[in-house]
Amino acid sequence: xxxxxxxxxxxxxxxxxxxxxxxxxxxxxxxxxxxxxxxxxxxxxxxxxxxxxxxxxxxxxxxxxxxxxxxxxxxxxxxxxxxxxxxxxxxxxxxxxxxxxxxxxxxxxxxxxxxxxxxxxxxxxxxxxxxxxxxxxxxxxxxxxxxxxxxxxxxxxxxxxxxxxxxxxxxxxxxxxxxxxxxxxxxxxxxxxxxxxxxxxxxxxxxxxxxxxxxxxxxxxxxxxxxxxxxxxxxxxxxxxxxxxxxxxxxxxxxxxxxxxxxxxxxxxxxxxxxxxxxxxxxxxxxxxxxxxxxxxxxxxxxxxxxxxxxxxxxxxxxxxxxxxxxxxxxxxxxxxxxxxxxxxxxxxxxxxxxxxxxxxxxxxxxxxxxxxxxxxxxxxxxxxxxxxxxxxxxxxxxxxxxxxxxxxxxxxxxxxxxxxxxxxxxxxxxxxxxxxxxxxxxxxxxxxxxxxxxxxxxxxxxxxxxxxxxxxxxxxxxxxxxxxxxxxxxxxxxxxxxxxxxxxxxxxxxxxxxxxxxxxxxxxx
Amino acid sequence: xxxxxxxxxxxxxxxxxxxxxxxxxxxxxxxxxxxxxxxxxxxxxxxxxxxxxxxxxxxxxxxxxxxxxxxxxxxxxxxxxxxxxxxxxxxxxxxxxxxxxxxxxxxxxxxxxxxxxxxxxxxxxxxxxxxxxxxxxxxxxxxxxxxxxxxxxxxxxxxxxxxxxxxxxxxxxxxxxxxxxxxxxxxxxxxxxxxxxxxxxxxxxxxxxxxxxxxxxxxxxxxxxxxxxxxxxxxxxxxxxxxxxxxxxxxxxxxxxxxxxxxxxxxxxxxxxxxxxxxxxxxxxxxxxxxxxxxxxxxxxxxxxxxxxxxxxxxxxxxxxxxxxxxxxxxxxxxxxxxxxxxxxxxxxxxxxxxxxxxxxxxxxxxxxxxxxxxxxxxxxxxxxxxxxx
Numbered sequence: 019x020x021x022x023x024x025x026x027x028x029x030x031x032x033x034x035x036x037x038x039x040x041x042x043x044x045x046x047x048x049x050x051x052x053x054x055x056x057x058x059x060x061x062x063x064x065x066x067x068x069x070x071x072x073x074x075x076x077x078x079x080x081x082x083x084x085x086x087x088x089x090x091x092x093x094x095x096x097x098x099x100x101x102x103x104x105x106x107x108x109x110x111x112x113x114x115x116x117x118x119x120x121x122x123x124x125x126x127x128x129x130x131x132x133x134x135x136x137x138x139x140x141x142x143x144x145x146x147x148x149x150x151x152x153x154x155x156x157x158x159x160x161x162x163x164x165x166x167x168x169x170x171x172x173x174x175x176x177x178x179x180x181x182x183x184x185x186x187x188x189x190x191x192x193x194x195x196x197x198x199x200x201x202x203x204x205x206x207x208x209x210x211x212x213x214x215x216x217x218x219x220x221x222x223x224x225x226x227x228x229x230x231x232x233x234x235x236x237x238x239x240x241x242x243x244x245x246x247x248x249x250x251x252x253x254x255x256x257x258x259x260x261x262x263x264x265x266x267x268x269x270x271x272x273x274x275x276x277x278x279x280x281x282x283x284x285x286x287x288x289x290x291x292x293x294x295x296x297x298x299x300x301x302x303x304x305x306x307x308x309x310x311x312x313x314x315x316x317x318x319x320x321x322x323x324x325x326x327x328x329x330x331x332x333x334x335x336x337x338x339x340x341x342x343x344x345x346x347x348x349x350x351x352x353x354x355x356x357x358x359x360x361x362x363x364x365x366x367x368x369x370x371x372x373x374x375x376x377x378x379x380x381x382x383x384x385x386x387x388x389x390x391x392x393x394x395x396x397x398x399x400x401x402x403x404x405x406x407x408x409x410x411x412x413x414x415x416x417x418x419x420x421x422x423x424x425x426x427x428x429x430x431x432x433x434x435x436x437x438x439x440x441x442x443x444x445x446x447x448x449x450x451x452x453x454x455x456x457x458x459x460x461x462x463x464x465x466x467x468x469x470x471x472x473x474x475x476x477x478x479x480x481x482x483x484x485x486x487x488x489x490x491x492x493x494x495x496x497x498x499x500x501x502x503x504x505x506x507x508x509x510x511x512x513x514x515x516x517x518x519x520x521x522x523x524x525x526x527x528x529x530x531x532x533x534x535x536x537x538x539x540x541x542x543x544x
Numbered sequence: 545x546x547x548x549x550x551x552x553x554x555x556x557x558x559x560x561x562x563x564x565x566x567x568x569x570x571x572x573x574x575x576x577x578x579x580x581x582x583x584x585x586x587x588x589x590x591x592x593x594x595x596x597x598x599x600x601x602x603x604x605x606x607x608x609x610x611x612x613x614x615x616x617x618x619x620x621x622x623x624x625x626x627x628x629x630x631x632x633x634x635x636x637x638x639x640x641x642x643x644x645x646x647x648x649x650x651x652x653x654x655x656x657x658x659x660x661x662x663x664x665x666x667x668x669x670x671x672x673x674x675x676x677x678x679x680x681x682x683x684x685x686x687x688x689x690x691x692x693x694x695x696x697x698x699x700x701x702x703x704x705x706x707x708x709x710x711x712x713x714x715x716x717x718x719x720x721x722x723x724x725x726x727x728x729x730x731x732x733x734x735x736x737x738x739x740x741x742x743x744x745x746x747x748x749x750x751x752x753x754x755x756x757x758x759x760x761x762x763x764x765x766x767x768x769x770x771x772x773x774x775x776x777x778x779x780x781x782x783x784x785x786x787x788x789x790x791x792x793x794x795x796x797x798x799x800x801x802x803x804x805x806x807x808x809x810x811x812x813x814x815x816x817x818x819x820x821x822x823x824x825x826x827x828x829x830x831x832x833x834x835x836x837x838x839x840x841x842x843x844x845x846x847x848x849x850x851x852x853x854x855x856x857x858x859x860x861x862x863x864x865x866x867x868x869x870x871x872x873x874x875x876x877x878x879x880x881x882x883x884x885x886x887x888x889x890x891x892x893x894x895x896x897x898x899x900x901x902x903x904x905x906x907x908x909x910x911x912x913x914x915x916x917x918x919x920x921x922x923x924x925x926x927x928x929x930x931x932x933x934x
Binding site for chain 2: 103105106107108109110114115134136137138140142143170171204205206207423424426488520521531
């Protein structure tokens with residue numbers, strides 16, 4: 019049996035699954051100390067089911083914590099960036115294409131130094147350790163210890179990034195350093211952006227993952243635990259602390275995989291309403307549609323291969339301003355159950371307005387676990403002006419309809435699956451939807467998606483096509499990726515090759531090509 | 545037509561130029577970011593109508609020369625175009641009055657705007673291709689004219705500069721320049737093809753900066769109203785959507801400095817197959833084995849929903865695209881031109897099969913007043929399964 023957990027900004031969901039059967043599920047508020055919320059959720063599903071803890075094969079945790087931190091510009095550690103490549107790249111310095119507010123929060127502390135490589139491995143300019151040392155001292159004197167290091171063509175040769183990391187560590191002991199070569203692929207700005215965001219998020223990641231571990235320890239769960247990555251596969255806890263940026267968009271992936279699983283539909287639009295954001299994605303043949311081009315996270319370009327989702331700042335915890343009318347993007351997040359009016363607080367949230375408007379029970383015989391009918395004290399919002407309530411409901415449906423429309427590929431109406439804890443915000447029909455489906459267990463689709471997540475293996479190396487034919491090289495790469503997926507715990511029978519990419523390296527002897535292959539498979543049942 | 549390029553014009557030009565890149569020419573996004581910072585510093589860049597140039601005005605073209613995969617990684621220093629022009633001016637002992645566009649397709653749409661603004665001279669609303677091509681001699685400024693690619697000057701990100709004072713042919717100029725570009729890290733700024741105003745007027749593919757801007761503006765507008773963006777692109781270029789489907793295989797090789805290869809698409813029903821041969825740009829398209837478009841006609845690939853250009857370096861398995869074929873400008877279709885930019889010039893043993901019509905290189909009234917989208921769309925529906933996204 020597996021436990022899937024989803025830690026959102028507002029709610030922590032847990033689900034216990036035996037194969038494809040949901041044995042028990044729960045939704046509890048996310049707590050400031052995440053481990054308390056997780057512990058509570060885990061305890062609930064364990065007690066409800068009465069199963070023996072030893073029968074748990076694994077705990078899969080998905081979290082939108084890190085994406086939310088960037089979107090909301092919260093809990094970000096000011097981070098410096100050192101880029102090696104002078105005199106190249108001067109006209110497009112680090113963070114050049116970031117939104118101003120995010121650049122300000124992160125510090126905009128960017129430094130250019132000599133070094134970097136040409137495509138063929140030559141040095142662009144001589145690497146100067148003293149220059150890097152002087153920059154490291156400046157960064158230290160500015161009081162920063164989070165640093166991202168990028169170097170031109172580091173996916174081909176990472177030496178300068180590695181040497182610079184050593185120098186920075188000697189100047190700033192214990193520095194939190196992300197090398198761009200560890201994160202992404204060719205495409206300097208996008209790879210560097212991801213590396214900077216990774217360092218920004220590491221403190222938060224360490225606190226968060228330690229919290230997960232503490233929660234499991236407290237409940238004496240000894241099964242291994244995994245964190246969901248953006249491609250829907252799993253990584254182990256230590257890896258997640260080092261590379262929180264790889265969890266970006268794992269929430270949408272999990273909720274869409276969960277929505278497909280719950281609804282039985284393979285082609286639909288999924289609207290996942292959380293506490294802080296609503297993510298809209300498209301299911302094609304049961305998997306999220308993948309973005310074709312660069313993906314923005316909080317307004318920053320990255321080159322991860324990610325589900326093509328569109329996020330709006332709308333959720334159950336969204337703050338409501340009445341004059342002029344504004345819904346979100348600021349949210350009370352996990353403090354919903356303290357701050358919202360219906361829970362005795364003094365902040366007007368989207369949830370309050372929906373409760374005041376009278377909650378319609380979920381359709382399709384959906385259950386109401388932690389959902390619709392059990393939301394706080396309706397009398398606390400009975401004083402709200404009916405006109406305001408109608409205006410807010412209208413605005414929310416307008417926001418969702420615009421976002422759904424944006425993700426559609428044609429004007430033909432398509433089924434819309436609504437999942438997530440904030441699903442009560444959807445109070446009417448969505449223009450352009452053939453039907454609105456709120457499946458059983460809709461509030462915990464994320465956790466179900468996490469629980470059914472797969473494991474992956476990658477092969478990323480340079481092949482010389484002088485010695486092998488292209489087909490032989492591809493077969494070899496696919497074989498290596500599949501072997502790694504099996505070693506990571508995948509059932510060999512279930513393995514699929516999901517991504518193949520070739521990048522030729524011009525002018526290298528023997529027609530060298532970098533081949534990247536990703537294989538994924540189901541976690542083998544123990 | 546455009547009289548100046550402001551911050552607001554960058555995005556439409558980048559989108560239009562990306563589509564006109566026919567898969568090559570590099571992504572104008574980075575050049576656009578760079579141009580924005582130069583405009584913020586110096587103000588808008590002036591654009592001059594080619595027919596407003598004095599006959600004896602001195603012009604040249606500028607552009608970045610190198611490999612597309614390098615351009616997204618080894619970003620420029622920023623003053624390459626201006627420094628290349630200054631090297632060339634020092635050689636000939638005269639200042640340029642205006643800078644023409646070598647290649648409107650792709651990143652080289654931005655370089656003459658950046659270089660002109662930095663050098664304090666206007667950019668001419670004419671280029672030499674109306675699209676993207678991989679080599680210097682593939683330029684209408686050089687077909688059957690007295691202009692020559694050399695003398696030309698090249699600079700890299702550092703203080704390395706090279707001058708080619710003379711070449712026995714434009715192909716020789718290309719070969720030498722290519723080798724210099726490789727030694728400069730597969731990316732260099734180049735200024736060359738010195739011309740008078742009269743030569744620009746006689747040989748240019750005119751108003752293509754305005755066309756890129758118009759195309760990009762229509763794409764943005766179509767995205768906003770959820771229209772069929774590929775159909776709008778086809779309409780703006782007087783072309784047709786010839787295929788909708790997803791990428792099922794990409795075969796890349798690099799030889800002689802170019803990313804060559806083939807890409808295969810399948811329609812959603814799986815019944816039809818489109819194959820495209822590329823050498824930096826998309827050159828020949830086959831549907832179910834039959835040739836449907838040939839260079840120099842334009843073969844443009846855009847994402848199916850957003851209509852964003854898909855370049856050869858971002859071709860990936862699974863991407864859903866629409867493929868548009870559009871007629872080349874008349875300047876590329878003469879016998880002399882086809883010897884340089886026809887299918888045989890790229891090593892394909894097939895004849896050029898011109899698509900009818902064409903708007904590229906025509907007066908701006910031709911593309912700003914006509915709205916033929918509805919007829920385009922119905923034509924596309926009549927075509928049946930090739931263009932049917934379902």
